[in-house]
Amino acid sequence: MSRRSRREEPTGLDLYDRTAQDAAATVIARYSTSFNLACRLLGPRPRPHVRNVYALVRVADEIVDGPAAAAGLSPEAAGRVLDDLEADTLAAVERGFSANLVVHAFARTARECGIGEALVRPFFTSMRTDLSTTRHDDSSHDEYVFGSAEVVGLMCLQVFVNAGAPHPLTPSPELVDGARRLGAAFQDVNFLRDLEHDASALGRDYLGLGSGAVTRDAVLDRIDADLAAAAAVVPQLPADCRRAVTAAHDLFAELSRRLRASPGSTERVRVPDAVKARLAARAWLGFSPRDVRA
Known part of the structure; x- marks a missing residue:
């Protein structure tokens, strides 16, 4: 190795930052092939930051959704671990460093x-809810x-608008509404996909379907309305983010369509890899998000 290339290798904080970023990318690659595919459609400016956000989200989710319990932690102990993660995250955002690589990567992005x-x-508050609440009504579902x-x-929107900028800017109200509604649609789709598992393995009812106060069709109608609202503002996003958001939108629109077409199925609805590839190719070619109402 030449002296010149040796000098160009990162050292100190730069090396630590890069290692943390690589750790976050590994978390996403191992846990979500679909999300990892969509991330590849992001430009190099926002891509590592979105991975940093989702890596922290995934680690927190795993604390409340099984691995901590499988390691022998009680709900109370898991809650303390979650509290520690929240405190470390907030401190790292303030000071710019954490000994936890995933937290450090998130703090760098934040x-x-x-x-x-x-x-x-609010994110950690919802994660904490999973340790104590098993049945949701309309109000607790929305919260x-x-x-x-x-x-x-909204975190991802902050990345889309501000990654690489000298000073963070406030996104427009239209983009804020679109980001919130896309996130809500993704979550409700996953609630429907995981209905059987959540009920049998975790004892949870996020949608209130068990009470009879909410119908499956009403949930799907809400999902499709949220997806349509989100699709309308995709053209306002920076160009290097539109393809990835379109691909993610269209994947969940396809999941919504398949959920509506299989009302009695107890199997987890999935999108075949070939269809995922077609949706990603369509987004890569610059097509607008699919019209879920068509």
């Missing part, structure tokens, strides 16, 4: 893109979805 306590705290999904959409 500081650059303007993701603050107002988005971080849970805001923290678990809508604020994640």
